[in-house]
Amino acid sequence: NAGVTQTPKFRILKIGQSMTLQCTQDMNHNYMYWYRQDPGMGLKLIYYSVGAGITDKGEVPNGYNVSRSTTEDFPLRLELAAPSQTSVYFCASSSRQGAQPQHFGDGTRLSIL
Amino acid sequence: QKEVEQDPGPLSVPEGAIVSLNCTYSNSAFQYFMWYRQYSRKGPELLMYTYSSGNKEDGRFTAQVDKSSKYISLFIRDSQPSDSATYLCAMTSPGDTGRRALTFGSGTRLQVQP
Numbered sequence A: 001n002a003g004v005t006q007t008p009k010f011r012i013l014k015i016g017q018s019m020t021l022q023c024t025q026d027m028n029h030n031y032m033y034w035y036r037q038d039p040g041m042g043l044k045l046i047y048y049s050v051g052a053g054i055t056d057k058g059e060v061p062n063g064y065n066v067s068r069s070t071t072e073d074f075p076l077r078l079e080l081a082a083p084s085q086t087s088v089y090f091c092a093s094s095s096r097q098g099a100q101p102q103h104f105g106d107g108t109r110l111s112i113l
Numbered sequence B: 001q002k003e004v005e006q007d008p009g010p011l012s013v014p015e016g017a018i019v020s021l022n023c024t025y026s027n028s029a030f031q032y033f034m035w036y037r038q039y040s041r042k043g044p045e046l047l048m049y050t051y052s053s054g055n056k057e058d059g060r061f062t063a064q065v066d067k068s069s070k071y072i073s074l075f076i077r078d079s080q081p082s083d084s085a086t087y088l089c090a091m092t093s094p095g096d097t098g099r100r101a102l103t104f105g106s107g108t109r110l111q112v113q114p
Helices: none
Strands: A004-007 A010-013 A019-025 A031-038 A042-051 A054-057 A064-066 A076-078 A087-094 A108-112 B011-014 B019-025 B032-038 B045-051 B054-058 B061-066 B071-076 B085-092 B108-113
Touching: A004 A087, A019 A031, A019 A087, A019 A108, A042 A064, B011 B019, B019 B085, B019 B108, B032 B061, B045 B054, B045 B061, B071 B085
Parallel strands: A010 A108, B011 B108
Antiparallel strands: A004 A019, A019 A076, A031 A042, A031 A087, A042 A054, A064 A076, A087 A108, B019 B071, B032 B045, B032 B085, B054 B061, B061 B071, B085 B108
């Protein structure tokens, strides 16, 4: 019972590099989310998706892009990494929106140096 | 002012103590309330899920909602060192979708000393 799987678990990038954070879920959930978590700041929503082919911006989308070609996968891409993007990134999914809990992966720790 | 307020802690208690974790909120439309537990270097995991006002008990954990005061609590009885984690509250209303699917508190760090 894998749930939400994120890779890699940890990565160091240089300023200006790009990378893709992978997220996959095996619960057949339509709704998927990307958050970043900074110390003492809680979870901030970056992007979300309500189904394959449909994505939308969250609270802090600048510097990120997403795609959703399948129900299972929701990758997050960082273009031109900046030190401000140093954070822990969590992917989550839910069966529907409105009054539904979200299920989280174990995160990707990203450092931009 | 944040929509959901949560004391960041850390809250340090001795093993066996009763722990009370709390969140206050300002949006009276919230009807569904959740508590997540997050261990270090792990993702949040759902601990309790309640609807509207009242209490819900699950083993050593009790979630309490007071909608009139816009205040929710999580009580942990007979706390154990394994309860040491960050606890996040989250809440939503039936109409909350998209970027408002869940509104989170910033989390309270709990340390249970053996």
